[in-house]
Amino acid sequence: MKFFPLVLSNLMRHKLRTTLTILSIALALFLFASLRTVVTQLEISSQLGAANRMIVQNATAFIFPLPQSYATRLATIPHVTGVTWANWFGGKYGDGRKFFGPLAVDPASYLEIYKNDFLVQSDQKEAFLRERTAVIVGQGLLKAFGWKIGDNVTLQGTIYPGDWTFTIRGTYSLKETAYGDEQFLFHYDYLYERVKDNVSPGWFILRIDDPARSGVVAKSIDDSFRNSPAPTKTGTEQAFSAGFMTMFGNIQLLMGTIGMAVVFAILLIAANAMLMNQRERSSEVAVLKTVGFTDRTIFSLVIVEAAFMALTGAALGLGLAIILPKATHFNAFGFLPGFHVTSGTVMVGAGIALLLSVLSGFTPAYQAARMPVVQALRRVE
Amino acid sequence: MALVEIRDVYKSFRRDTQAVDVYTGLTVDFEEGSFTALMGPSGSGKSTLLNLVAGLDKPTSGIVRVGGAEVSRMNTSQLATWRSRTIGFVFQSYNLLPVLTAQQNVELPLLLTNLNKRDRAERVAIALGVVGLSDRLEHYPRQLSGGQEQRVSIARAIVADPQLILLDEPTGQLDAKSSEEVLTLLQRLNDEFNKTIIVVTHDAKAAERAKTVLHLDKGVLVERQAMQGAHG
Numbered sequence: 001m002k003f004f005p006l007v008l009s010n011l012m013r014h015k016l017r018t019t020l021t022i023l024s025i026a027l028a029l030f031l032f033a034s035l036r037t038v039v040t041q042l043e044i045s046s047q048l049g050a051a052n053r054m055i056v057q058n059a060t061a062f063i064f065p066l067p068q069s070y071a072t073r074l075a076t077i078p079h080v081t082g083v084t085w086a087n088w089f090g091g092k093y094g095d096g097r098k099f100f101g102p103l104a105v106d107p108a109s110y111l112e113i114y115k116n117d118f119l120v121q122s123d124q125k126e127a128f129l130r131e132r133t134a135v136i137v138g139q140g141l142l143k144a145f146g147w148k149i150g151d152n153v154t155l156q157g158t159i160y161p162g163d164w165t166f167t168i169r170g171t172y173s174l175k176e177t178a179y180g181d182e183q184f185l186f187h188y189d190y191l192y193e194r195v196k197d198n199v200s201p202g203w204f205i206l207r208i209d210d211p212a213r214s215g216v217v218a219k220s221i222d223d224s225f226r227n228s229p230a231p232t233k234t235g236t237e238q239a240f241s242a243g244f245m246t247m248f249g250n251i252q253l254l255m256g257t258i259g260m261a262v263v264f265a266i267l268l269i270a271a272n273a274m275l276m277n278q279r280e281r282s283s284e285v286a287v288l289k290t291v292g293f294t295d296r297t298i299f300s301l302v303i304v305e306a307a308f309m310a311l312t313g314a315a316l317g318l319g320l321a322i323i324l325p326k327a328t329h330f331n332a333f334g335f336l337p338g339f340h341v342t343s344g345t346v347m348v349g350a351g352i353a354l355l356l357s358v359l360s361g362f363t364p365a366y367q368a369a370r371m372p373v374v375q376a377l378r379r380v381e
Numbered sequence: 382m383a384l385v386e387i388r389d390v391y392k393s394f395r396r397d398t399q400a401v402d403v404y405t406g407l408t409v410d411f412e413e414g415s416f417t418a419l420m421g422p423s424g425s426g427k428s429t430l431l432n433l434v435a436g437l438d439k440p441t442s443g444i445v446r447v448g449g450a451e452v453s454r455m456n457t458s459q460l461a462t463w464r465s466r467t468i469g470f471v472f473q474s475y476n477l478l479p480v481l482t483a484q485q486n487v488e489l490p491l492l493l494t495n496l497n498k499r500d501r502a503e504r505v506a507i508a509l510g511v512v513g514l515s516d517r518l519e520h521y522p523r524q525l526s527g528g529q530e531q532r533v534s535i536a537r538a539i540v541a542d543p544q545l546i547l548l549d550e551p552t553g554q555l556d557a558k559s560s561e562e563v564l565t566l567l568q569r570l571n572d573e574f575n576k577t578i579i580v581v582t583h584d585a586k587a588a589e590r591a592k593t594v595l596h597l598d599k600g601v602l603v604e605r606q607a608m609q610g611a612h613g
Contacts, residue, residue: 002501006478287472289461293465294461295457297493373437374438
């Protein structure tokens with residue numbers, strides 16, 4: 001502790017250089033944490049879904065709809081205990097800068113199947129079910145737009161053109177943040193009423209009585225619709241989530257590689273700055289040795305200096321990575337709901353910072369500790 | 382009684398492919414409480430002698446003993462600890478750390494002791510008082526004159542109360558007035574505080590303040606001159 005003023009004074013010697021080094025480390029750790037969060041969030045999303053829920057989609061592609069009449073037939077499949085459906089609406093609010101994905105759902109059956117995940121107060125649920133133009137929104141979305149319950153909200157339809165006015169009758173909260181608290185759920189009937197035969201369910205969601213039977217159920221469904229005009233592809237909700245995520249390609253590898261490349265580049269910058277600092281101070285190191293500082297003390301002082309920069313940078317970078325998505329409600333245009341830096345990522349980031357301080361500080365610290373005093377003094381005298 | 386004993390010291394450097402001999406069997410003693418000026422032409426081995434005594438350099442062979450401790454046999458770590466307790470070193474170009482205040486510069490050797498902050502501050506205040514810079518505690522080296530900087534470096538050399546003070550051309554970069562102040566200070570440290578002082582100098586006026594002047598030439602002690610009435 002008594003050496004701290006000496007370390008601090010050395011750090012303040014080139015304020016700009018120290019600041020830039022700290023900022024470069026902060027930027028590296030910010031990018032690392034953010035990119036790693038994308039990866040972890042994708043992993044969470046790909047594993048999202050209850051074991052007892054299955055998704056039925058068009059076998060040709062997810063974007064093609066399924067006939068409404070399938071709902072009745074799906075309900076008769078053995079082990080299926082509930083059926084609901086949803087449709088991607090694709091509207092925008094205001095200038096459309098803030099992206100969210102409104103879904104037209106069959107209200108009663110949808111809330112019933114998701115009753116353990118989307119938590120809605122009973123009075124709000126009743127109000128939502130009663131009114132055809134009612135909407136339930138996630139609390140994050142309500143906050144993001146400054147809406148209140150009872151507000152009328154008009155969306156501009158993109159897939160289904162025109163102005164669509166809804167009345168907010170309730171909000172939901174989540175048990176699992178990866179579902180996202182920015183959903184906008186409204187009555188499928190309201191959509192159907194205006195566009196009639198131009199709409200049908202985008203996908204069906206089933207609840208089954210035994211998750212172990214999901215394979216049998218899927219086969220049974222797909223077999224029964226095989227020769228129909230819209231053959232189906234059925235899988236568990238988790239498989240559906242994972243399949244959806246594979247549409248992005250091997251983004252995990254890409255993000256991981258970029259993250260590590262950034263950290264490595266910054267390591268070189270920090271090491272270079274530390275070496276420059278040390279080279280400029282060789283005479284001072286010689287003086288310290290002359291007054292009695294041991295090689296070990298000199299080594300420790302340089303390492304502490306490097307650690308101070310690395311840890312300050314890490315605190316700034318990781319802090320920003322934690323705060324910024326919260327402050328801006330960042331969710332990657334709805335693709336990464338519940339985007340937040342996990343404690344695991346913070347720990348890995350802090351570990352990288354520690355490693356960075358040791359690696360960037362070791363060479364200059366070793367050089368300073370091993371420097372012959374007479375040789376360094378001769379340079380000065 | 383000899384505080385510093387140099388016995389049959391050989392020292393050679395390697396310059397490119399050639400070996401350059403600095404000493405070939407130098408033997409000399411420095412008494413406790415003595416004030417010795419080392420004089421001689423450039424390359425005569427004056428500064429090397431200081432470095433050997435301070436344990437900053439090692440002899441090729443021979444013995445360097447200070448206060449009974451065989452400096453030439455100590456390892457780097459032992460030397461550092463020993464130096465912090467026994468030696469005060471003053472350089473020609475002051476070598477104060479520019480990012481530290483006068484007070485912090487003087488405090489450096491005390492950071493290696495077990496003294497608490499208050500005791501360290503007390504010792505620093507005394508040392509700066511001895512060199513007449515009590516009012517410059519918070520000044521940075523760039524805010525001091527050359528003479529003041531050198532006095533701060535002397536305060537740094539004496540703050541841990543070492544037996545031996547080694548000075549390498551302490552007045553080499555100072556004007557006449559500042560040189561006088563520094564030399565008077567050295568004389569006082571020798572007279573009042575009984576510090577053993579060895580000073581390397583080219584300056585005849587500086588040598589006049591010493592009790593003994595040793596002349597070195599090509600690593601050989603060519604003359605020992607006792608100065609009469611220099612002190613008191």
